[in-house]
Amino acid sequence: MQHATWTPSPHATPATGGPPRVDLSLYLVTDSAMAGSRGLADVVARAVAAGVTCVQLREKAASDAEVVALGRQLVEVLAGTGVPLLIDDRVHLVHPIGADGVHIGQEDTPPTAARAALGPEAIIGLSVHDAAQVDAANALPPATLDYIGLGPVWATGTKEGHAPPIGPEGLADLRRRSRHRAVAIGGVKAHTLGELTGAGVEGVAVVSAICAAEDVTAATRELCGAWAR
Numbered sequence: 001m002q003h004a005t006w007t008p009s010p011h012a013t014p015a016t017g018g019p020p021r022v023d024l025s026l027y028l029v030t031d032s033a034m035a036g037s038r039g040l041a042d043v044v045a046r047a048v049a050a051g052v053t054c055v056q057l058r059e060k061a062a063s064d065a066e067v068v069a070l071g072r073q074l075v076e077v078l079a080g081t082g083v084p085l086l087i088d089d090r091v092h093l094v095h096p097i098g099a100d101g102v103h104i105g106q107e108d109t110p111p112t113a114a115r116a117a118l119g120p121e122a123i124i125g126l127s128v129h130d131a132a133q134v135d136a137a138n139a140l141p142p143a144t145l146d147y148i149g150l151g152p153v154w155a156t157g158t159k160e161g162h163a164p165p166i167g168p169e170g171l172a173d174l175r176r177r178s179r180h181r182a183v184a185i186g187g188v189k190a191h192t193l194g195e196l197t198g199a200g201v202e203g204v205a206v207v208s209a210i211c212a213a214e215d216v217t218a219a220t221r222e223l224c225g226a227w228a229r
């Protein structure tokens, strides 16, 4: 779980053919409304100190200028930690923020266009919800994606109008079908994480389990502990 000791998963399939560039073990997706008066930078700093290995800035309701301002705060928070910052959806803000890459959804910029815009060094992830989308991701040129996000595993109040939940077994099926490294998302909590151990994913992604936690450090440690088991 610690970044310094992380070694690539044996079934990793990096975008560039080299070693994987992102440790997906505990992937934090932000929600500044859940962070509330504590501020997002504070929540992210605590979460990273407690073991989060990747951060995605996801602020659907914010303007580009607000995302840039928040993103630059997070770049400072993450400096020297080795934890990458990815930007949700907005490919054009990755370079102005100084982020490490982008996470795109099925309705966003197509993966090949994102790779063309950001170049070979950027980390690029794609949300995938069913077998047809796994197959489409598998058919992309080999150096397009670094990972896929598979979900939602369970129904979640965090994402309006989400795809039908796939459940732990659906997750395992889709992971087996995919040639990409994968992170599970949707309804993941410390007490549900144990149900995902056989699914073969490289990590889990959470929003509310960390952003809405009263004690971010304790919640993150609990998730890390559950993942390690």
Ligand code: 3NM
Binding pocket: 029, 127, 128, 149, 150, 151, 152, 153, 155, 156, 157, 158, 159, 162, 163, 185, 186, 187, 188, 205, 206, 207, 208, 209
């Ligand atoms: N993407 P929580 S589910 C941002 O299925 C997001 O692609 C999903 O929030 C997907 O951890 C989701 O609070 C929300 O359940 C996950």
